[in-house]
Amino acid sequence: MKNMKGLSARIVRSFGLGLLLLGCVEPFEAEVADFQSVLVVEGNISDANEPYVITLSRTAPLDAKGATPERNAIVRVIDGEGASFTLTEFTPGKYLSNPLNFVGCAGKTYFLSVITSSNQRYKSEIVTLKPSPPIDSIYFEREIRLTDAGDSLDGVRIMVDAHDPLGTSVYYKYSWIETYEIRPHYPSFYEWDFSVTPAAFVRRNPEINLCFKTDSSRQVLITSTANLKADRVSEFEVNYVSTVSFRLKSRYSILVRQQTISEKSFRYWSEVKKTSESLGTLFDPQPYQLTGNVHNVDDPEEPVLGYFDASSVAQKRIFIDRKKDLHGLTYPGEPCISQLKTFSPREEGDVFKDEFNLFILWGYLIVDGEGALWAPPECADCRVHGVLERPSFWPDTP
Structure with a gap:
């Protein structure tokens, strides 16, 4: 629910524009006094042996910089047998589980319990951790698209295939983590050492000609096979990567994660997707309608946003190498040439x-x-754009 404030702002702007189009001359302004801070719960547990993150925040007024973290809460995940696992707040509003103490199990049921610092009690509905079939393949193909300005954009679309022979998955949710190399246009191997007299020209240590950058998906990526004859996902696009940035200039990798979710969870994320992608007109659903499966134990009428879910995770990684895999792509002009x-x-x-x-x-x-x-730093120092530390999964680079 990170886009709530932006969505509300677009709704307000579009509402005012609608009034002007109808001939009204008085602009619509939101009443700050009408604002109600609402708890937002975001989180998912799985059967992956990794920490799980539950994020708690409060919606903020339109003139605020962002959501307000819900701090110092007691956050627990409780399974169907009554075992309780407490999460620890590691940054404001973000609560982390310990994989040494808790790893989800497919087929088991769980619910989330939250007690805020003001002693407000919240609880999610009981969810079942659904198993997920493996990802069959991840692949890419070139595609030229048009920007909003009408310019051609070259790149690759990354797609996923998967299937469930039992036909019980039906509803799928995807996310991804991408990592790519950053190689500056002008490698710089030497520098002046002014700590000695006379100044010496020395080899750089560490070198600054290869860095790495990691980003994660922010879109809602869901699909359903409910209306198909077979429980099969084919050519589902999870990402489009253009040649505009560093991503495809050297070596690129993407880790795609697949989760099988419930029908109710799918309906919730469908509404989130529609709202986040809408233009924000008067007739679009309001963000406060996107209540999930968490409620106030003592006040069921209180609106609570977000969704707590549990699902197995299947994942697969691919690498794309510009020299080996990307023939014929066009890249924009290099601005560093004139720098x-x-x-x-x-x-x-x-x-x-x-x-x-x-x-x-x-x-x-x-x-x-x-x-x-x-050359200026942005053209010769990869640290301007990424970090020197090589990911553990990254292959040796010639």
Whole structure:
């Protein structure tokens, strides 16, 4: 429910626009006094041996910067046999389970219990942790799309195939985590060391020519096979990756996670998807209608947003290498080509003084020859865009 504030703002703006189109001249303004802070619960447990995160927050007024974390709550997951597992708050409003103490089990039932710092008690409906069939394959194909401005956008669409021979899954929810290499346009292997006298030209340590960046999905990715003859997911697009960023410039990887959810959960996420993708007109469903499966124990009429769910996780990873896999894609012009500075110490005077000043301003010597070539950080230092630490699953890079 991270987009609640933005959705509300679009609804307010669209409502005002509708009045103007009908001939009204007085703009509609939301009454701040009418605002009601509502608890938002986000979280899912699975059978994966990993920490589970439950996020608690409160909706904020339109003029606020974001949702308010619900801090210092007592958060527990309780199974059908009465065993209770407490989650620990590791950042404001985010509560983490300990995989050494608790891992979900397919077929078992669970519910969420929350007691806020003001002693308000909340409880989710009982959910069953459904098993998930494996992912058959993840693959990609080139596709050129048009931007809102009408320009061509080259890239690849990433798709998933899966099937359940028992025909009991039916409702699927997907998410992904992508990781990609960042290689600067102008590698910089040397730097001046001004800690010694005279200053020395030394090899960089660590090197700054290969970094990594990781992002995760933010869209609601759901599909159903309820109206199909077989419980089979085919060519379901989970992501579109364009050539505009670093993602496809070197090596790209995506880990796709598949969950089997209940029909009720599917209906809830369908409404979330429609609301988040709508234009926010007067006739669209209001965000406060998106109540999930959590309620106030002492006040059932209190609106509570979000959904607590349990489902097995099937996952699969693929790598895409530009040199091996991406032939014929078009990439936009490289802005770094026009971002170089040349420098000749014989023309500029004192070598140490001038090179020191240029080093402070730019800092990245690319070529040392008759003159010197310098590039700005965003064109020569991968740390501007990512981190140096190589993921444990990343293959050796030549």
